[in-house]
Amino acid sequence: MRHIQVTIPTGKRQAVLGLLDEEGIDYVVTDESSSREYDAVVSFPLPTSAVEPVLDSLQEAGVQAESYTVVVDAETVASRQFDELQAEYATESVEEEQISRQELLTQANELTPTFSVFFTMTLISAIVATVGLLLDSPAVVVGSMVIAPLIGPALSASIGTVVNDREVFFTGMRYQFVGVAGGIVAAAIVAWLFQSMLLVPPGIEITEIDEISERIAPELLLLPVALGAGAAGVLSLATGFSIAIVGVMIAAALVPPMAAAGIAIAWGLPVAALGSTVLVLVNLLGVNLAGLVTLWYLGYRPGSWFEISTAQRQFLKQITVLVLVIALLSLFLTGITYTSYQVSTFEETATQEVEAVLAEYDDATLLEIDVEVRDGGAPLDSSFDATQQIDVVIIEVGGSPGLYDEELIATLETNINQHADDDIAVQVRFVTTGERS
Structure with missing residues (x-):
């Protein structure tokens, strides 16, 4: 449930209250005297699934340009009229739990820190993962996933596409690719320092370390991990499930392969480094592909009807590019899988x-x-x-x-x-x- 507060622009009071009456929504109106731009403030509760259609209707009534809207969680609403409204929007499906398009954008922005914080945390997670891989310690590797702030940018790119917000899309993609590149470089530098300072045994065969070997010779079966992480991330964000848990899953698809690629570079194994880098790229694109498809399936679209066709073209274009690039990179993983099967x-x-x-x-x-x-x-x-x-x-x-x-x-x-x-x-x-x- 959500509690909504909307400032009504001068001259729009009758239209807004008439719309709320028509929808059967309980509301409270407070006269506004602090500014001539606003006539009143109206407050009302809504079922979660009703937030987006009601807000869209209010925007059509003219409250978008000159007013602001606040959406907060509501623990309990005691009202017979609200119970009827909740029953009207009950669908017994995932749509009933979905947050609005406006809340989705806010959540994505909150999950994406400033670039300096994001980049620093990504480097730290890559370094911790490097240590965990060299120690062959699953516990340390899992710890590196927990601190990786990758879920926000990974989902922001998909959200920006379906709601036709190009700034959100490009910000998400820039964060992801710069973060991955920086993580690989940081892992390579740290691994080289460990090797130079004899913090790892001389002559160690990194290909014999279990935590590393499975990521420098990746197989195609690892792709569903990324697809599942992207779909689960979107569902968690859209329905209010524990996003932190899914964030670890997305990091699991990206952080350890980043560290493995850096280690392979430090040890002078270009083929192994290529294998890990391909795995990172396939997983990164797989997360975005799954997130994009899931958001579109859940019905998220731009607020304005004339933007829907533009968003649909961008969606189809992006889906085509992602599928083609993933298919191309997957040839490499398919070759490794086939080789592993033969051996x-x-x-x-x-x-x-x-x-x-x-x-x-x-x-x-x-x-x-x-x-x-x-x-x-x-x-x-x-x-x-x-x-x-x-x-x-x-x-x-x-x-x-x-x-x-x-x-x-x-x-x-x-x-x-x-x-x-x-x-x-x-x-x-x-x-x-x-x-x-």
């Missing part, structure tokens, strides 16, 4: 071959198998064979002392390589698992 399939096949060979040995057991892939670019076409990028297959075999058998090693190497186009190095490590008698 996983090869590893499963190799495991079956090893188990079949070891089944002939009573005292030999497969402890672990690891397939290592050479550093290389992600393929962009489905004809690529990931087995050509496999560097070595490491097999760990457990058994009694003296299990070492050159014939066993040769058999494993032959059986595994028959599933690859190129020769793959096979290393067999024997581990004593029994006790000496």
Whole structure:
């Protein structure tokens, strides 16, 4: 519920009160004597879903140009007429909980701090994420998401499009892209400093750190995370749900990949840096795409009817651009996903071959198998064979002392390589698992 206060311009009193009577709205009128521009102040309660249509009607009645309107939350309204009005606007759907277009713009502005604050907080979140990734600490990475102020600009761009406010749109886009670029640079500088000051072990393989590896070789399945974050962010903003929780989800799609890209740059891994940067861009555009579609689906439009066609053209244009760019960048993620699938399939096949060979040995057991892939670019076409990028297959075999058998090693190497186009190095490590008698 909302409580509305509207100043009535001189000469508009009869039109405004007649409109409220026609809508069946309880109101209180106070004469205004502080200025000749206003005749009175009218106050009245409204269901949340009725705010936008009533305010639009009042603007058509002439209260927009020379007056101001205040909308505040109302905890309780005791009125039979208000109960009837609430029943009239009850829809048993999400529309019943939606805030007005005017409140939506206000919320977006409140969630977007000044640029200096936004940029500083984004840099801090990227630095904290960098530390969390290098420490392989999910808790620290989550902490970096909490302080990231990304939700406001991410949603402002979409809101600016659907209500045809180009200033809001361009401000949101500028914040997002400058913030992401700054975050990657800050992460790279901090990671380089940590490396130079020996705060991380020399020779550390960042590709073996779980929190980093999943973000420098991203897969297409990460795109739905961004789409879900954008849709949930808009729904939260439009219905008054906990926006802070969804803000963390949006930050989860952007902050860790930013930090991973910076770390890859500091370690001199251009392919890994490219993978993380593509993931950041895909997620960023995915959040905007989902937010834009959700807002349009919820029915948000400009206040003036002649602006609707302009907003619709901008909506279609922006949707087309976002879909095309996301599709193009997703080719990269698709290539990585396909490569990962091929490597996983090869590893499963190799495991079956090893188990079949070891089944002939009573005292030999497969402890672990690891397939290592050479550093290389992600393929962009489905004809690529990931087995050509496999560097070595490491097999760990457990058994009694003296299990070492050159014939066993040769058999494993032959059986595994028959599933690859190129020769793959096979290393067999024997581990004593029994006790000496």
